[in-house]
Amino acid sequence: MSRLARFAWGVLACNVAVILWGAYVRATSSGAGCGAHWPLCNGELLPRAPRLATLIELSHRVTSGIALVGVVVLCVWVWRACRPGEPARTGAALSLLFMLTEAGVGAGLVLFQLVADNKSFARAMFLVAHLINTFTLLTCLTLTAWWLSGGSRIGVTGRGRKAAGVGVLCGAVLLAGMSGAVAALGDTLFPVSSLTDALWADLSASSHLLIRLRILHPMLAVLAAAGLVLGAGRLAEGHGPSAARFARVVSSLAFLQVLLGLLNVFLLAPVWLQLAHLLLADGVWITLILLGANVLAHPAADRHATRALRGERRAKKKSRRCQPGKWFQHRYSRNRRVRDHPLSYASTVAVIYEQSAPKL
Helix, strand or coil: CCHHHHHHHHHHHHHHHHHHHHHHHHHHCCCCCCCCCCCCCCCCCCCCCCHHHHHHHHHHHHHHHHHHHHHHHHHHHHHHHCCCCCCHHHHHHHHHHHHHHHHHHHHHHCCCCCCCCCCCCCHHHHHHHHHHHHHHHHHEEEEHHHHCCCCCEECCCCCHHHHHHHHHHHHHHHHHHHHHHHHHHHHCCCCCCHHHHHHHHHHHHCCHHHHHHHHHHHHHHHHHHHHHHHHHHHHHCCCCCCHHHHHHHHHHHHHHHHHHHHHHCCCCCCHHHHHHHHHHHHHHHHHHHHHHHHHHHHHHHHHHHHHHHHHHHHHHHHHHHHHEEEEEEHHHHHHHHHHHHCCCHHHHHHHHHHHHHHCC
């Protein structure tokens, strides 16, 4: 694996860590720690007497800035190292685009004061948009790292059923994640003291809308997990050991995610368990993207033909370098043409010398 590929995987891991820290900001109601100011914190670059919430929010902004710098470096490095037309270039450019939109959504949450104790439905919609953008960013970063690690191009020609299957599973996981973002917001804004009170609040018609929407997440999550367990193996059939390995990992992570979700319900959603739940959800999404990339990749024969063609091109270039006589002849003839050109420096000096020299 090249240094560029390792750096791409490192940028992906860094962004996952920033996502988890952002969830901690939401779970601790620290989103208003810097007030309605962005990118400054309470109108200052560095607050003088920060509270704990201010430190949490400010640290999230700092880590988000580090992640942005990492994506920018990745994009520049990929565009310098990869040839035009390489899929890694497109992935890196899209990663930078969605990193900027990620920052824009986060700024909107702060500037519109959709943080802390805000219970509006607009905040829930902003969080849903935030999650969709986050999953799209993770998709672009994952594919970029995969392509830089030797992965092939992705195509749907002749693979309509497989592409539809990958799309259905991704849509199910995305829908479960959207409902999970709303449920997590409800757990933060409306904490309960017992499981019985939580169930009664979920079923009561007088409860807040965010409380009544919490019940959707367990049902959608179980359906998505069942789809992953039953469908991942079928998608991987006939696509080699790598796809089969990713299918097993996706199925295992989906099963563990359901168990962790049940534990989250029984323990009344403590902060540490919410972060573990989100980390596992990111792992499910990234592994599902890698499974889809293996399933929709071009056949091995196409890859071998492409590599053979590249090898032939390299051999031709090497053979040209290994002929010093022709190289010297080419350089000598080019220098001679430049020297004999009427507008060249050497030619001009020769004319002046001939005109100024005394005639014998």
